[in-house]
Structure formats: structure tokens, C-alpha cells
Amino acid sequence: xxxxxxxxxxxxxxxxxxxxxxxxxxxxxTPNYIVSQKTPGDKQRVLKVAFRSLADKxxxxxxxxxxxxxxGRYYVTLTPRPAEVNRSSVRNxxxxxxxxxxxxxDGYLRSNNPVLTQVLMVGTPVFLNxxxxxxxxxxxxxxxxxxxxxxxxxxxxxxxxxxxxxAPPGLGGTFGxxxxxxxxxxxxxxxxxxxxxxxxxGFIASIVIGIIGMALSFTVPxxxxxxxxxxxxxxxxQQIPMPIALQMISDYIRPVAKDTILVLHPLCFAAWxxxxxxxxxxxPSWQLDGGHIIRSLFGRETHKIISITGIFLLLISGYxxxxxxxxxxxxxxxxxxxxxxxxxxxxxLTRKLGxxxxxxxxxxxxxxxxxx
Numbered sequence: 001x002x003x004x005x006x007x008x009x010x011x012x013x014x015x016x017x018x019x020x021x022x023x024x025x026x027x028x029x030t031p032n033y034i035v036s037q038k039t040p041g042d043k044q045r046v047l048k049v050a051f052r053s054l055a056d057k058x059x060x061x062x063x064x065x066x067x068x069x070x071x072g073r074y075y076v077t078l079t080p081r082p083a084e085v086n087r088s089s090v091r092n093x094x095x096x097x098x099x100x101x102x103x104x105x106d107g108y109l110r111s112n113n114p115v116l117t118q119v120l121m122v123g124t125p126v127f128l129n130x131x132x133x134x135x136x137x138x139x140x141x142x143x144x145x146x147x148x149x150x151x152x153x154x155x156x157x158x159x160x161x162x163x164x165x166x167a168p169p170g171l172g173g174t175f176g177x178x179x180x181x182x183x184x185x186x187x188x189x190x191x192x193x194x195x196x197x198x199x200x201x202g203f204i205a206s207i208v209i210g211i212i213g214m215a216l217s218f219t220v221p222x223x224x225x226x227x228x229x230x231x232x233x234x235x236x237x238q239q240i241p242m243p244i245a246l247q248m249i250s251d252y253i254r255p256v257a258k259d260t261i262l263v264l265h266p267l268c269f270a271a272w273x274x275x276x277x278x279x280x281x282x283x284p285s286w287q288l289d290g291g292h293i294i295r296s297l298f299g300r301e302t303h304k305i306i307s308i309t310g311i312f313l314l315l316i317s318g319y320x321x322x323x324x325x326x327x328x329x330x331x332x333x334x335x336x337x338x339x340x341x342x343x344x345x346x347x348x349l350t351r352k353l354g355x356x357x358x359x360x361x362x363x364x365x366x367x368x369x370x371x372x
Contacts, residue, residue, distance in 0.1 A: 006031040007063075007078060014057060015076060018050040022073075033076040047074065048187065048345035055186045055341055059156050064183060067342040074344070082182050084158060092161050099164035100134060103173030107133030111266050114232050120218050120263065129266045136209045136270030137172060138164075144202030144277065145177045151197035155190050158182040172273045187342035188296040192351040195292030196358060199278045203245075203361055206274030210246050213268025214253045219260045243275040245364040272367075279365035280319065282358065285310030286326045292338070293358055296347055300339065304330075318369025 005012040006024050015021060019035035026032065037046045051067045058065050059081060066077045111117075111129035121129070145162035152159035162177040185191045229237055239261065242250065246268075256262050264272065284290040285307040295303040307330055314323035 006033070011058070011061065011063065011078070015054065018054050019047075019076065031078040033078075035074050035076050044345055048342065051076070051342050051345070052186060056156060065341060067344055069344045085182060089161065092163055095164045095166065099166045099174050099177075100138065102166040102169070103137050104130050104134045106169040106171070106173035107131070107137075107266055109169050110269065113235065115228055115235065115263070119228075120220075133266035133270050134173075136213065136267045137174065137273060140202055140205045140209060140270065140274035141174060141177050141277065143205040144198045144274075144281075145179055147197035147199075147201030148179050148194060151190075151193045152179075152181055152185075155186055155193075157185060157190075176277060181338075184338050185340045187340045187345055188347045189351055191292050191338070191340045192296035192347055192354065195289040195296065196354060196361075199281050199289050199361060199365075202274060202281075203278045203365060206271045206278060206365075207245065207249070209274060210249050210268060210271030211253065213265050213271050214246070214249050216265035217250075217254050217268050218263040218265070219254060219256055220263055222259050222261055225261055240272070241367050241369065243272070243279070243365050243367045246272060246275055248364075275365045276367055279362060279367060280314075280322060282362040282365065283310045283314055283322075283326075285314075286329050287338070288326075290358070290362070293355070295338075296340075297352065297355055300343075317366065 006026060012021075012024075015033055015035070018038060019033070020038050021033050021035055023034040024032065037043055038050065039046055047067075051065070054076070055065050058078070062081050063078050064081045066075075066079070068075045068077065107130035108126060111133065112126045116124075116129065117126060141164070142162065149159050149161070158181065160180045162179050164177045165175040167173055167175045185194055225237055228235070250256065250262060254262060281288050282290040282293075284294040284303075288310075290310065291303065291307060294306050298306070307326075311323045311327050311330070314320075314326070
């Protein structure tokens with residue numbers, strides 16, 4: 001091994017232990033290594049595994065590596081790893097407390113309904129129903145973001161704790177939650193895992209909350225609803241569209257016979273919001289979870305094209321405001337899904353098959369808001 005090291009004997013030696021280094025040079029003080037596979041076997045798989053090992057070992061040493069294909073040659077480029085941010089949890093806690101308040105207020109207003117308090121749930125305090133609704137919403141949103149955090153930290157990528165975003169009553173009391181990452185995922189497999197983890201865990205949480213909430217819900221005759229409309233003119237009775245998953249739960253636990261209607265318990269409505277969150281996040285656009293999934297499977301240029309398709313999907317499903325917001329961000333530079341450090345190696349067969357699960361998850365969560 002040459003003693004003319006670009007970085008150090010340890011780091012240059014590590015790269016040479018995993019690749020054949022054909023050439024090395026600095027471009028504006030940035031170390032670059034032109035490499036090829038060192039061990040026999042399928043080239044793409046061998047290089048993918050070698051780079052994974054390199055990236056994992058370099059992170060604790062204070063470097064990030066990028067793997068690129070440029071003019072017929074493979075390049076490994078090193079950059080300093082961003083310093084670990086000494087995150088204060090004060091903002092997280094403040095936002096979480098405020099979100100608890102806004103969600104509870106939303107739940108209280110929904111539960112302070114004479115149909116519930118005077119007919120269906122006599123003796124059950126409005127406070128209790130609002131609390132149950134709050135717990136349901138926070139569990140679904142929290143588990144969604146926890147899925148992202150676990151997927152990040154499983155691969156050694158630093159990520160923040162969730163930032164909950166409060167919202168006015170009428171919108172569930174929250175716009176959801178987000179986590180921030182200090183660095184890109186290693187390869188397309190990790191980008192796929194990052195995208196699917198939150199919606200998958202959030203979907204499972206919504207299923208559990210939905211089963212419990214549906215068991216607590218009610219079926220009443222349509223004639224009774226007509227009587228309530230006269231007795232309580234201040235209440236607006238409206239049948240909301242159901243996601244397929246929640247409809248399946250209803251068919252099994254609380255089937256709706258002819259000339260009857262389903263009245264959701266507040267906890268069941270929390271599950272409804274959870275499925276809504278899952279669907280919107282799975283839309284294949286921008287930096288949504290679905291955008292990460294599409295970016296990991298089909299690459300950057302295809303991601304841009306499919307992002308436009310995602311906007312039309314939102315429009316025809318009734319999510320007009322969300323479609324406008326995403327369209328606005330797509331027109332700005334640098335807002336597409338993040339690029340992994342290794343953007344050369346293809347996704348694994350497991351992740352490609354996982355695309356089927358992505359479509360199923362999205363379909364089961366779909367709520368067509370334009371439905372009448």
C-alpha cells in the first residue's frame with residue numbers, strides 16, 4: 001500500500017481492504033478514490049456490500065462516504081461527518097404538551113355532543129371521551145414517528161425525537177409529527193426502510209385502535225337519526241367515507257345492517273385519522289414517505305415524474321389543499337426526496353417485492369374525501 005495517503009493510513013487502508021483503489025486524488029481538498037471490486041462475484045452486489053461496510057465503519061471515525069458512478073468508473077468520496085447536534089428536548093416537550101392540549105380540545109368538542117352525552121353514552125363524562133381520543137391520536141402519530149426513528153438508528157443515522165405539530169380544533173388537533181435526520185441514509189435499501197417504517201407502524205397502530213374503537217361504536221336505525229336531526233338541530237349529521245381497512249373492521253366487529261347507520265366512538269375516529277395520516281404520507285411525492293419509497297426503487301428522475309402523478313392522486317381523492325402544498329414545494333429546487341450516500345447500487349429484491357406491500361398499505365388506508 002502506498003504511503004501517499006489522502007486522509008490517513010487507517011482510513012486509506014480501510015478503503016483498500018474493501019476495494020481495489022485504482023486512483024486517488026483530492027478535488028478542492030475533498031478526497032476521491034476511483035475503485036473497483038476486490039472480491040469475486042456479482043459486481044453490483046459485491047460493491048454494495050463493500051460500501052455498506054465502509055460507510056458503517058467511517059461514521060464513528062467522523063467521515064461520510066459517497067459512492068458514485070461517473071463516466072464509467074466508480075468513485076468513493078469522503079466528506080466530514082456533520083458534528084452531532086446537542087439537541088435540547090425542550091422544544092419537543094413544549095410542542096408535545098401544546099399538541100396534547102389541542103388534540104384534547106378537539107376531542108372534547110367532538111365528544112360534547114348531546115347524541116353521545118344524552119343518548120348513546122349516558123353517564124360517560126365528556127372529559128373521559130376526550131382523553132381517550134387524545135391517547136388514540138398520540139399513540140398513532142407517535143408510533144408512526146417512532147418507526148422512522150428506529151429505522152434511522154438501526155443503521156447508525158442520527159435522528160431527532162419527534163416534533164409534534166399542534167393544529168386548530170376540527171383538524172384532529174394536530175398536523176402530525178416529524179423527525180429530522182443529520183445525514184443521508186447509506187443506500188436505497190435504507191431509504192426504502194426509512195420511508196415504509198413510519199406508515200407501516202402507524203398503520204398497525206391504527207388497526208389496533210380501530211378494533212377497540214369499533215367495538216365501542218354504535219349502530220342505530222336511520223329513523224333514529226332523523227329523530228335526532230329534529231331534536232338536536234344544532235348538530236350536523238354527516239356520513240363520512242371510510243378507509244377500506246376500517247370498513248373491514250366494521251364488517252367484522254360492528255356490521256351495519258340495512259336501514260342502519262354507524263356512529264363512531266371518539267377512539268374509532270382517532271383510528272380514522274390514523275388511516276388518513278398513513279395514506280397521505282404514502283402519496284409518492286416530494287419528501288413524503290411515499291416519495292422516499294419511490295425514490296429508492298426508481299431513482300431521482302422517475303421520482304420527479306411520479307411526484308406529479310401523486311399530486312393528481314391527491315386531487316381526485318379530495319385532498320386539494322395538500323395537493324396545492326406539495327405542488328408548491330415541488331416547484332422549488334432542492335426539495336425532492338433525499339439522495340442516499342450510495343445512489344448507484346439497486347434496491348434489494350426484498351424491497352422491490354415490498355413495493356407490493358406499499359401499494360396494499362396505501363389502498364387499505366385510502367379515504368376518498370369526495371365520496372358522497
